[in-house]
Amino acid sequence: MKRLTILLGAILLFIIMGCSPKGASQDALNRMEQAKLAAESAESKAKSLERQRLALESEKLEKQAKVESLERELKGEGE
Numbered sequence: 001m002k003r004l005t006i007l008l009g010a011i012l013l014f015i016i017m018g019c020s021p022k023g024a025s026q027d028a029l030n031r032m033e034q035a036k037l038a039a040e041s042a043e044s045k046a047k048s049l050e051r052q053r054l055a056l057e058s059e060k061l062e063k064q065a066k067v068e069s070l071e072r073e074l075k076g077e078g079e
Helices: 002-017 026-078
Strands: none
Touching: none
């Protein structure tokens, strides 16, 4: 009876340990870290590009205003 109890206990322990959740493998952790770094890099690049876009839009508006001013000046001279 004692042997049967030990055997059943060992089998039960084996089943419980085999079915329990395991931690992520080192490979999975490395891939997650790489993905995190890539995401942070992409966010940084996106912010940089957004700042660049805003600067270019501002430059475009300044140049459009300059063109309009020069066109008005040309129309004034043509009269």
